[in-house]
Amino acid sequence: MSAKPRRKSVGIEPDRAAAAGEQPKRRRLPSDERRVAILAAAAELFAEEGFAASTRRLASRLGVTQAALYKHFRSKDEIVAALFEERARQWGKEDWHAALALDDAPLAERLGRLYARYLDAITGQSMRLFVRAGLDGYGQPGRRGAALTASILEPVIAALRREAGLADLPTRAMQHEEREIAMTLHGSLMFLAIRKHVYRMQLPEDLTEHAMRQVRLWLPGAIAEMRQLHASPPEEIVPQLAPRR
Known part of the structure; x- marks a missing residue:
C-alpha cells in the first residue's frame, strides 16, 4: 500500500533548492496573511477534532513552532475568539x-x-x-x-x-x-x-x-x-x- 501524501505546510513554496532535492525555503508571510492562514488551519483542525485539540497540534499542521503562533495570537482562547468573529461576519x-x-x-x-x-x-x-x-x-x-x-x-x-x-x-x-x-x-x-x-x-x-x-x-x-x-x-x-x- 502506498504511503499517504503529507499535508502541505502553510507558507511553503518550492524553489530551485527544492528542485535540486534540498530542503525548500519557508516563505515569510506578511502578518495579516499569517493570521488568516492560522485561522484557516484552526477552523479545519477544530472542526475535525474539537476544541480540545492543542496549539501544538495546530502549529504542527501549519508547519511552524508554537512560538510563531503566539506572535500573532496571545493564547488559544484568542484564536478561538478570532475564529468565531470571522464566522459571525460571514453569517x-x-x-x-x-x-x-x-x-x-x-x-x-x-x-x-x-x-x-x-x-x-x-x-x-x-x-x-x-x-x-x-x-x-x-x-x-x-x-x-x-x-x-x-x-x-x-x-x-x-x-x-x-x-x-x-x-x-x-x-x-x-x-x-x-x-x-x-x-x-x-x-x-x-x-x-x-x-x-x-x-x-x-x-x-x-x-x-x-x-x-x-x-x-x-x-x-x-x-x-x-x-x-x-x-x-x-x-x-x-x-x-x-x-x-
Whole structure:
C-alpha cells in the first residue's frame, strides 16, 4: 500500500533548492496573511477534532513552532475568539432591518428569502465549529446572543409588530417573550443547517423551499402571540434587550 501524501505546510513554496532535492525555503508571510492562514488551519483542525485539540497540534499542521503562533495570537482562547468573529461576519452580512422594512413583498416571502440566504452562507465547517464550541465548553453560541438579537431577532420582531399593527420598538421596548417568539423560528431553521451539515442528512443544496415553509407555518401563530403579549402591561426589560437610541 502506498504511503499517504503529507499535508502541505502553510507558507511553503518550492524553489530551485527544492528542485535540486534540498530542503525548500519557508516563505515569510506578511502578518495579516499569517493570521488568516492560522485561522484557516484552526477552523479545519477544530472542526475535525474539537476544541480540545492543542496549539501544538495546530502549529504542527501549519508547519511552524508554537512560538510563531503566539506572535500573532496571545493564547488559544484568542484564536478561538478570532475564529468565531470571522464566522459571525460571514453569517451576518445582510441588513435585516432594511430588507424587512423596505420590500413590498408579503412578510412571509421577505423573511423566508432572508433566511434562505442566511442558511446558504453556512458551511459544513462553520456549523460543526458552532456545535463543537457549545459541547466543548467554549460558549460561543451563548456569547453570540447579543449580536444575534441586534442583527436578526430585533429586525424580525420589528417586522412582526408592523404586521400585527403594534407599537414600534422605540415606543415599547423589546420583551423577553418576543425574543423567544423570534427565536422559535430561528432555532427551527438553524436545525435545518444542523441536519444538513452535522447529521449529514440528505437535504437539498438549496434550502429556500424549506425556509419558506417554516416561515409560513410560524408566522400566523407568531402574530397571534405578539398581539396577546402586547395586550398585557410591558415586562421589565434587561439592559441588553433595550432598544438602541
